[in-house]
Structures are given as structure tokens and as C-alpha cells.
Amino acid sequence: MYADLVLYNINQIFSPNDFGRPLKGTEMAQADIIQNGYIAVKDGKILKIGSGNVPKDILGSDTELKDLKGYTVTPGLIDSHTHLVHGGSRENEFNLKLSGVSYLDILKAGGGILSTVKATQNATFDELYDKAEASLNTMLIHGTTTVEGKSGYGLNWETEEKQLKVAKKLNENHPADIISTFMGAHAIPTEYKTEPEVFVKQLIEDMIPKVAQMDLAHFCDVFCEEGVFSVDQTRRILQSAKDSGLKLKIHADEIVSLGGAELAAEMGTHTADHLMAASEKGMELMAENNIIANLLPGTTFSLMKNTYADARKMLEKNLALALSTDYNPGSCPTENLQLIMQLGSLAMKMTPIEVFNAVTINGAYALDKATDRGSLKEGKNADLVVFNAPNLDYILYHFGVNHVKEVYKLGKLVVKDRNILL
Numbered sequence: 001m002y003a004d005l006v007l008y009n010i011n012q013i014f015s016p017n018d019f020g021r022p023l024k025g026t027e028m029a030q031a032d033i034i035q036n037g038y039i040a041v042k043d044g045k046i047l048k049i050g051s052g053n054v055p056k057d058i059l060g061s062d063t064e065l066k067d068l069k070g071y072t073v074t075p076g077l078i079d080s081h082t083h084l085v086h087g088g089s090r091e092n093e094f095n096l097k098l099s100g101v102s103y104l105d106i107l108k109a110g111g112g113i114l115s116t117v118k119a120t121q122n123a124t125f126d127e128l129y130d131k132a133e134a135s136l137n138t139m140l141i142h143g144t145t146t147v148e149g150k151s152g153y154g155l156n157w158e159t160e161e162k163q164l165k166v167a168k169k170l171n172e173n174h175p176a177d178i179i180s181t182f183m184g185a186h187a188i189p190t191e192y193k194t195e196p197e198v199f200v201k202q203l204i205e206d207m208i209p210k211v212a213q214m215d216l217a218h219f220c221d222v223f224c225e226e227g228v229f230s231v232d233q234t235r236r237i238l239q240s241a242k243d244s245g246l247k248l249k250i251h252a253d254e255i256v257s258l259g260g261a262e263l264a265a266e267m268g269t270h271t272a273d274h275l276m277a278a279s280e281k282g283m284e285l286m287a288e289n290n291i292i293a294n295l296l297p298g299t300t301f302s303l304m305k306n307t308y309a310d311a312r313k314m315l316e317k318n319l320a321l322a323l324s325t326d327y328n329p330g331s332c333p334t335e336n337l338q339l340i341m342q343l344g345s346l347a348m349k350m351t352p353i354e355v356f357n358a359v360t361i362n363g364a365y366a367l368d369k370a371t372d373r374g375s376l377k378e379g380k381n382a383d384l385v386v387f388n389a390p391n392l393d394y395i396l397y398h399f400g401v402n403h404v405k406e407v408y409k410l411g412k413l414v415v416k417d418r419n420i421l422l
């Protein structure tokens with residue numbers, strides 16, 4: 001069989017181990033690093049990968065050959081936690097934050113998430129679409145080929161549905177893939193401040209069943225946090241999502257150590273995300289129950305805290321780690337996953353191989369998408385990033401810039417020299 005495309009002479013290929021499950025603990029420090037390698041693509045899938053000379057039997061007269069001397073190639077990056085679709089921005093809170101007012105106090109005063117809720121409710125479908133498309137373009141230009149996108153800035157059915165439908169349409173039209181999460185349980189709406197249980201009931205009895213019935217999301221997520229959703233409310237919301245056939249995620253122990261990691265283990269969530277304040281016991285229970293810890297160091301940085309999630313301890317406890325941007329207009333307004341990866345190393349001391357495993361194979365598992373992506377195994381999607389860097393280490397060491405030269409989605413060139421090709 002002849003290849004459609006062969007990338008060859010590649011200085012370094014990062015090829016994650018693919019064991020049919022997320023990589024845990026010390027496994028995350030390992031990968032196949034191929035020097036002077038090639039990757040052959042056929043019909044949008046990986047046909048062959050190796051080092052040295054390209055086998056002649058896959059080269060036909062129509063095979064496109066690309067010399068990538070000096071470059072590094074990895075699987076398409078997977079950003080498994082974002083709040084992609086939303087209205088407005090929150091730079092008006094920036095000076096408050098700098099003066100020391102806390103994230104939760106801004107929320108308590110009706111700002112924060114609740115101010116983005118107003119902006120999202122007031123935005124038209126097209127306005128939300130255009131804004132999210134621009135963000136998705138930025139992500140793709142930085143190497144992200146698969147993105148999770150949460151609702152949660154509607155807090156009423158009409159706007160939650162609007163957000164999820166924007167994500168659905170974008171997924172159909174854009175080269176990057178979006179996996180949707182319903183996060184109606186993102187904050188207590190102002191009108192239910194004094195009777196939050198009425199809103200919890202709406203989520204459980206009305207919104208979650210509708211999301212599942214209309215197939216608008218793959219996951220359901222809850223912001224389990226002091227002053228937002230309690231552990232008990234989170235448990236009931238997640239149980240109803242499970243009963244409706246949705247997979248589970250949880251914003252756990254982001255600011256206050258509430259027992260979110262323990263609840264993730266109890267409920268068997270797919271991932272537990274943030275975990276800056278997770279207890280050791282919670283980490284152990286998560287490891288025992290194979291819950292992926294999705295770490296978001298950009299949020300810690302942007303909240304101006306020094307309490308980064310303890311990635312090294314989690315690895316010691318044999319957890320599987322993913323890394324994501326948490327892109328949102330409040331606690332982490334960046335689409336740049338490379339910056340988050342650099343923080344993974346510089347702030348959380350993950351090695352470059354651990355970091356790349358976290359945003360490829362483990363990112364794919366965090367989104368329940370590892371059957372067709374996340375590694376360079378033959379037959380998987382040819383989602384590839386070409387970095388203008390001689391090796392993996394360089395990409396994380398030289399921080400704050402975009403190293404991406406090219407992006408391929410299903411074998412098609414979609415980004416070249418910072419431009420999206422549609």
C-alpha cells in the first residue's frame with residue numbers, strides 16, 4: 001500500500017506508549033523517542049512510523065514527501081479541559097484581583113462566573129460562535145487538534161443549549177474536534193442564591209436528562225467548591241448524569257480541600273480536575289480507582305497562587321496525569337497549551353516526556369477518545385504537530401513562544417507558519 005504523505009528526516013519523533021489504558025506513575029516518564037524518523041500517512045491515518053530510510057514499498061508516484069530535518073513531531077495535542085464557548089471577557093476584574101480580592105469573593109459578590117453568565121445569556125448564537133471559533137483557531141495554531149468544551153455560562157436551559165449547540169456546529173465546521181461537556185452545575189444562579197436546592201432539582205430532573213436525550217454532550221461536570229456546589233449536591237448531580245448515560249468529570253479541590261478527589265473515586269468519574277488542594281488520601285483513592293488527574297497549572301498561575309497541584313506526589317502515588325489549559329475568561333484566559341505544558345515542567349517539575357504524555361495519550365483517555373488518537377500507533381488518526389525545535393526538551397525550555405510550524409489533522413495540513421489553511 002502506498003502512502004499519501006511521508007514526513008521524513010524528522011529530527012525527533014515523540015511516540016507515546018499505547019497500552020490500551022492511561023499511562024500511570026513511572027510509566028509517564030517513558031516514551032519511544034525516535035531519532036531521524038519518518039511517519040507515513042494513508043487516508044488520514046498513520047500507515048507506518050520508524051527511523052532511518054523510508055521503506056520503498058510504501059512510496060508510490062503520488063506520495064507527497066516532506067523533509068523535516070531539524071524539526072520535532074508529536075501527536076496532535078489534546079486540551080482536555082476548557083470553557084471554550086462563552087460571551088465577554090473579565091479584564092474589568094483584573095485590578096481587583098491584583099489588589100488581593102479572592103476569586104471566590106468576586107464570585108460571592110455576583111462577579112466572576114456570574115458576570116460571564118450574563119454576557120453569555122445576552123450573546124447571540126453567532127456572536128458566541130465567532131468568539132469560540134477565534135479561540136479554536138488560536139488553539140489549533142498552538143498545536144491543539146482535539147479540545148474539550150464545557151457549557152456552564154448559561155445556568156438556564158436556553159443558554160446552556162445555545163452553548164452546546166455552538167460547540168456542536170463548530171465541531172462540524174472546524175478542523176479541530178470538540179468533545180462537549182454539560183456543566184450547568186458551574187455556579188448557583190443569582191435568582192436561586194437563597195434556594196440552591198431548587199436549581200439542583202432543575203439540573204437533575206430537567207436539564208441533564210434533556211442533554212442526554214438530545215445527545216448534546218458526552219460528559220457532565222460539576223464545580224464542587226466551597227460556596228458553590230457541596231459534596232452532597234455534587235454527588236446527586238453526578239449520579240443523575242450517570243443514570244442518564246453521561247460520563248463524569250468534576251472540578252475537585254481547586255481552592256478549598258472539600259473532598260472532591262475522594263468523591264471522584266467514590267463516583268468513578270472519568271477525570272478529576274484541578275486538585276490543587278487535594279488530600280493525600282484523595283490522591284490514593286483516585287489512583288486505586290483509576291481516575292485521571294487532570295492538572296491545570298495555568299489556573300494556579302493566573303490566580304496568582306503558589307499552591308500548584310502536587311504532580312510529583314501524584315506520580316509517586318501511581319496516578320495518571322493529564323494537563324490542560326482550563327481556558328476560560330476568569331481564572332485562566334489563555335488558549336495556549338504549550339504555555340501550560342511549560343508550566344507543567346517549570347512549576348510542577350514534570351519532565352518533558354511526562355508533559356507530552358499528559359497532553360497526548362492521557363489527554364485522549366481524559367476525553368474517552370483514545371481509540372483513534374493520542375498516539376502514533378498505526379491505524380490511528382494522523383493528527384500531527386511539527387515543532388520548529390530540534391527536540392522535545394527545547395519546546396518546554398524555551399518558554400512563552402509558539403514553537404508550532406505545521407499542524408496536520410487527519411493527514412491534512414491545516415496550519416502552516418501560524419496560518420490556518422481551510
Ligand SMILES: N=CN[C@@H](CCC(=O)O)C(=O)O
Pocket residue numbers: 083112113116223251254299326328329330331332
Ligand atoms: N472553577 C471553576 N470554573 C472555571 C473558571 C470559570 C470562570 O472563572 O469563569 C475553572 O475551572 O477554573
Ligand SMILES: [Zn+2]
Pocket residue numbers: 081082083251326328
Ligand atoms: Zn474549568
